[in-house]
Amino acid sequence: MIQNNDEFPQIVGLRYLNHAAVAPWPRRAARAVSAFAEQNVGIGARDYPQWLTVERSLRQRLARLLNAPTSADVALVKNTSEALSFVAFGLDWKSGDRIVISDEEFPSNRVVWEALRPQGVEVIQVSLKGSDPEADLLAACGPRVRLMSISAVQYASGMRLDLQRLGEGCEQRGVLLCIDAIQQLGALPFDVQSNRCAFAMADGHKWMLGPEGLGVFYCRGDLRDRLTLHEYGWHMLEHAGDYDRTDWEPARSARRFECGSPNLLGTMALEASLSLLEEVGMEQVASALAERIDWLRQGLEGLNGIEMLSPAERERRSGILTFRLAGWDNAALFERLKAEQVVCALRGGGIRFSPHFYTEERVIDETLAQLRAIAGH
Ligand SMILES: Cc1ncc(COP(=O)(O)O)c(C=O)c1O
Numbered sequence: 001m002i003q004n005n006d007e008f009p010q011i012v013g014l015r016y017l018n019h020a021a022v023a024p025w026p027r028r029a030a031r032a033v034s035a036f037a038e039q040n041v042g043i044g045a046r047d048y049p050q051w052l053t054v055e056r057s058l059r060q061r062l063a064r065l066l067n068a069p070t071s072a073d074v075a076l077v078k079n080t081s082e083a084l085s086f087v088a089f090g091l092d093w094k095s096g097d098r099i100v101i102s103d104e105e106f107p108s109n110r111v112v113w114e115a116l117r118p119q120g121v122e123v124i125q126v127s128l129k130g131s132d133p134e135a136d137l138l139a140a141c142g143p144r145v146r147l148m149s150i151s152a153v154q155y156a157s158g159m160r161l162d163l164q165r166l167g168e169g170c171e172q173r174g175v176l177l178c179i180d181a182i183q184q185l186g187a188l189p190f191d192v193q194s195n196r197c198a199f200a201m202a203d204g205h206k207w208m209l210g211p212e213g214l215g216v217f218y219c220r221g222d223l224r225d226r227l228t229l230h231e232y233g234w235h236m237l238e239h240a241g242d243y244d245r246t247d248w249e250p251a252r253s254a255r256r257f258e259c260g261s262p263n264l265l266g267t268m269a270l271e272a273s274l275s276l277l278e279e280v281g282m283e284q285v286a287s288a289l290a291e292r293i294d295w296l297r298q299g300l301e302g303l304n305g306i307e308m309l310s311p312a313e314r315e316r317r318s319g320i321l322t323f324r325l326a327g328w329d330n331a332a333l334f335e336r337l338k339a340e341q342v343v344c345a346l347r348g349g350g351i352r353f354s355p356h357f358y359t360e361e362r363v364i365d366e367t368l369a370q371l372r373a374i375a376g377h
Contacts, residue, residue, distance in 0.1 A: 007276060008358050015342040015363045015370075020155065020183060020320050020354035023209045025269060032272035033211075036265060051264050058271040061278060062216045065208075066181075066200060067191040072253035075217040076262060080182050081108040083201030083217035084149070086257055087178055088112045090227030091147070095120025100140045100148040100175075102128050104348075106155045109180045113149060128154065134162050138169035147176045147198075152190065153183035156348025158310040158320025160184070167196030176223075182206055185216075186277055187319040187356070188286045192218050199223070204266070207319065207356065209273040214266030219254050233259035280357065288357035289319050292364060296321050296353055299368035303375045309350045322350045325375060333374070340370045 007026040010016055016024055039047065055076070063071040077083045099113045103125040113123045126133075126140045137148060148170055153160045163179060170177040176198040184190050186207030192200050200218040204210030219227065229250060234240055236256045237248045250256035277285060300306050305326030311317065325333055334346045345352040355364065 013341050015340070015367045017353040017355050017359070017363070017367065018343045018345055019187070019207055019209075019356045020158075020352060021345050022205050022212065023207065023356065025211070026209055026273055026276050028272040028276060029210065029269040032268040033265065036268040051267075054271050055262060055264065055267050058267050058274065061271065061274040064278070065185060065190065065274065065282070066216070066218050067193050068218050069193065069221065073192075073218055073221055075219065075254035075257035076267070077201070077215050077217045077257065078213060078263075079203045079215045080180060080201050081112070083199070083215065083257075084108055084112045084178070084180065086217060086219075086227060086230075087147075087149075087199050088116060089230055091176075092226070092228065093119045093121045093146075096122075096144055097146050098122045098124055098142070098144045100124050100126060100137060100145055100150075102126050102133075102137065102150055102154070104128055104154045104156060104159075105149075105151055106180070109149055109151060128157075128159060133159075134165045134169070137161075137166060138173070141170070141173045141175050145173070145175050147178055149178040149180065151180040151183060152185075153187075153318040153320065155183055155320075156309075156352065157322055158183075158318045158352075158354075160188070160311075160316050160318045162315070163195040163197070167194070171196050182215075183318065183320065186274075186285075187289055189282045192220075204270045204273070208270065208277065209356070210270035211266050214263050214270050217254065217257055219257070224252075224254065224256065227257075229256060231257075231259040235260050235262070285357040289355065290317065292355040292357075292359050293317060293319065293321055295364050296355065296368070299364070300371070303371060305375060307350075309348060319356065320352060320354050322348050322352045324350045325371070328374070336374060337367075337370065342367050342370060 008024060010024060059071040059074050063074050068074055093116060099121060101110060101113060101123060124140050126137050130136045152163055167177050178199040179197045181190055181200045182202040185202040198220050203215035205212040236251055236259045238251045239245055300323055307324045309322040310320060330346055330350055333351055337344055
């Protein structure tokens with residue numbers, strides 16, 4: 001397992017439990033960005049073709065992480081919200097069409113669908129609080145439902161859904177499945193083919209350990225033509241780079257969703273970060289993360305007045321653990337933890353912890369010790 005001080009030399013005393021928000025970079029991402037900066041200073045873009053090989057490598061790494069059939073199914077986008085917007089404003093809606101989401105979605109995966117209201121599209125929000133949330137989501141897929149859009153892992157509770165079951169159920173009902181994968185990709189294995197999803201998207205700055213502003217959009221090959229494009233430019237053309245040509249068509253690959261110059265600065269960092277995840281392997285990453293979540297959970301459960309807001313069942317667990325402490329206002333507890341160098345988040349009516357596979361024992365033990373002191377043990 002990668003040592004914290006090799007790739008994650010975070011400052012002494014820092015307890016970083018906030019990968020579900022914005023992750024620290026591994027050392028190799030910082031090195032790649034520094035090298036890119038130095039190159040820009042020294043020789044500008046003289047070796048641009050070399051940069052494009054890094055971009056190609058990033059696409060291939062993302063395709064492998066998603067288990068996409070080919071990297072031609074993968075577009076590099078600004079963020080999750082942009083990719084969701086490509087789907088929402090790309091499909092051809094008819095008045096009366098319906099979309100199923102859950103009632104716990106991050107705003108990006110709600111607002112974009114509600115924005116279709118002027119076109120007569122209705123959004124159905126399904127509660128995930130029942131004993132069988134997948135059955136409840138599928139039961140909401142009546143005849144007018146054309147799409148289900150769901151987070152693989154809910155951002156506040158950390159609840160993980162059975163995507164394969166949702167994918168099969170959606171396929172049987174002729175419903176397109178769109179997965180906001182930002183809280184799963186890079187933390188747990190993810191597979192667009194076994195999930196049978198139509199679309200999946202994620203930004204790189206959480207579990208993929210990259211910078212903000214560069215994400216991935218997977219669009220199933222046979223659906224590419226069904227999304228009307230709303231952004232045009234030189235880069236999204238089939239014959240990009242042939243500047244003298246006057247006839248044009250959108251790229252046959254998912255590059256059609258990338259209208260202009262690429263974010264090569266972000267590419268350098270994300271490609272390096274993903275190389276680390278690939279070296280460790282997603283099965284290893286997921287099991288190391290599960291160990292850390294277990295450990296945190298056990299420690300928290302030993303405290304008086306703890307109420308866990310994240311599901312306990314193993315198949316529902318993710319990299320997110322959210323809780324409340326009796327007698328403590330969440331905001332006050334958050335501030336207190338912050339003062340103790342515990343970096344976490346205030347989400348879903350509680351405190352959200354999100355370690356990653358490399359999180360050191362020390363970080364978890366010290367955080368639990370702080371909480372024990374706060375809880376008056
Ligand atoms: C489930 C979910 N979707 C989307 C986002 C953010 O999307 P974007 O990549 O557009 O910033 C977050 C960020 O917290 C999230 O938790």
